[in-house]
Amino acid sequence: MLLVYLLCCLSALHATAQQSPxxxxxxxxxxxxxxxxxxxxxxxxxxxxxxxxxxxxxxxxxxxxxxxxxxxxxxxxxxxxxxxxxxxxxxxxxxxxxxxxxxxxxxxxxxxxxxxxxxxxxxxxxxxxxxxxxxxxxxxxxxxxxxxxxxxxxxxxxxxxxxxxGIDALKLQNQAIINAAPVSDYDKRRHQTITTLMFDTAYRYAYTNLMESKLRTTYNAWKHSDDSAYAKDMPGKYDHMRFFIDSYILQASSAWYQFHLRYDxxxxxxxxxxxxxxxxxxxxxxxxxxxxxxxxxxxxxxxxxxxxxxxxxxxxxxxxxxxxxxxxxxxxxxxxxxxxxxxxxxxxxxxxxxxxx
Missing domain, CATH: 3.40.50.1820 (Alpha/Beta hydrolase fold, catalytic domain)
Incomplete structure (x- = not known):
């Protein structure tokens, strides 16, 4: 009986293998x-x-x-x-x-x-x-x-x-993500402004040794202007918004990112x-x-x-x-x-x- 059972099992496995597409x-x-x-x-x-x-x-x-x-x-x-x-x-x-x-x-x-x-x-x-x-x-x-x-x-x-x-893809993607984020319209405009500035600067100076210095200059100019505007528009309020400039410079300086920026x-x-x-x-x-x-x-x-x-x-x-x-x-x-x-x-x-x- 055991032999018959084993033969039946082997036969079933063979049939399954034969039927596999x-x-x-x-x-x-x-x-x-x-x-x-x-x-x-x-x-x-x-x-x-x-x-x-x-x-x-x-x-x-x-x-x-x-x-x-x-x-x-x-x-x-x-x-x-x-x-x-x-x-x-x-x-x-x-x-x-x-x-x-x-x-x-x-x-x-x-x-x-x-x-x-x-x-x-x-x-x-x-x-x-x-x-x-x-x-x-x-x-x-x-x-x-x-x-x-x-x-x-x-x-x-x-x-x-x-x-x-690539530069257009980054802007479109960034805009969609910001629009979907649970933040105020005021902060959405701020995020949109700084990210667009950084994308354009990185695109212009991709594959040059000026990338980091130009990104920092762009960021510092925006930060000064944005801080002044926020203090005027939101007096007494704590500003939760952050743009992580060092992380972005590291990303923007990579071979992948620079190729992506210039991809057409x-x-x-x-x-x-x-x-x-x-x-x-x-x-x-x-x-x-x-x-x-x-x-x-x-x-x-x-x-x-x-x-x-x-x-x-x-x-x-x-x-x-x-x-x-x-x-x-x-x-x-x-x-x-x-x-x-x-x-x-x-x-x-x-x-x-x-x-x-």
Whole structure:
């Protein structure tokens, strides 16, 4: 009886394995000069001999291969969904995370674009892989745009992808965050004034040795004027507002920040001729949909790209979750990992423009 039971169990396990629509393997590969080893997960549809494939490209902040942000594993869910419609998926740990070596803090968006190209090159060499595209979230969308401009990528999907000039993105993001903050309109105007002054100064003096001194001069002039105005407007009241100048100078002096300030997507978008889908949520305060989608659509179409789709989705935030207050503080409290409405848009577009290739 025991032998029969064991045989039945083994048979059931074999049947389950046979029915699995995909296989998932941990893999290691190196970039082109072997300076960085990437740890990744490759998910492949097991019931197809040939299939398109995608590399998932993460946004700002050190993330693991699951794309874990505020408790939401966006990339793990996307990989599972993509493989079930016949796509292979490669998702890596970011530099300095998990099994990936390198230093994240010293890298720029251009470096992340190079990482995406290296991942795509490796993926293209795997058995059965045909067309290879990129799906980039947030800053990963900018990296995908930079990478696709090389002509080495077959299709692009950006999810809340950064597609405005970096300086404009900072101002738009800052304005949205300030508007959503629980402070008075008076203080909102003060925050808006100093941050705009600092962004403009950092932009002007990026990549020069004058950055720190010019930022301090700008801050000191504003502080003197603001203190005088506050004393006149709010006599006798304690001023709670702070702008942390030393922290900002440290951030603004980094290679990543200076590249971001001077980033302009237009020269890259002008060279992209492959199918392109850009999706944003209308409640996103990190990458506002209108300015980003409008620039993508206009630039791509004016420069001869024939397959361009842009889509704004109602009620979704930066992580493509349904939100209520739609602030960053709410992110960890929201259920789910990726909204099904957003996935349906991506799925239908891929099935129409990529699977048929």
């Amino acid at each position: 995909f296989r998932s393997d941990s893999v290691l590969f190196f970039n082109r000069d072997s300076s960085i080893r990437f740890g990744a997960t490759l998910t492949v549809p097991s019931q197809r001999k040939n299939f398109p494939a995608v590399v998932l490209v993460s946004g700002t902040g050190k993330q693991n291969r699951d794309g874990l942000m505020a408790g939401h594993a966006m990339f793990r869910v996307l990989a599972d969904s993509l493989v079930r419609i016949g796509f292979a998926v490669l998702r890596t740990d970011d530099r300095g995370v998990g099994a990936t070596t390198g230093v994240y803090e010293t890298a720029t968006t251009a470096d992340f674009a190079a990482d995406a190209l290296d991942a795509a090159d490796w993926l293209r060499k795997q058995p059965g892989v045909g067309a290879v595209g990129l799906i980039g979230h947030s800053e990963g969308g900018a990296a995908a745009i930079i990478a696709a401009a090389t002509g080495k990528i077959d299709f692009v999907v950006t999810l809340a992808g950064l597609a405005t000039r 997507p237009v020269p890259y978008l002008e060279r992209i001729r492959v199918p392109f889908l850009a999706v944003n949520g209308d409640k996103d305060i990190m990458v506002p949909w209108r300015e980003n989608l409008d620039l993508v659509a206009r630039t791509l179409r004016e420069n001869g790209n024939k397959v361009v789709t842009v889509k704004v989705l109602q009620g979704l935030n930066h992580l493509f979750l349904r939100c209520h207050s739609c602030t960053n503080e709410e992110l960890s409290k929201l259920p789910g990992d990726f909204d099904t409405t957003a996935w349906e848009v991506i799925k239908q577009w891929l099935l129409e423009y990529v699977s048929a290739q």
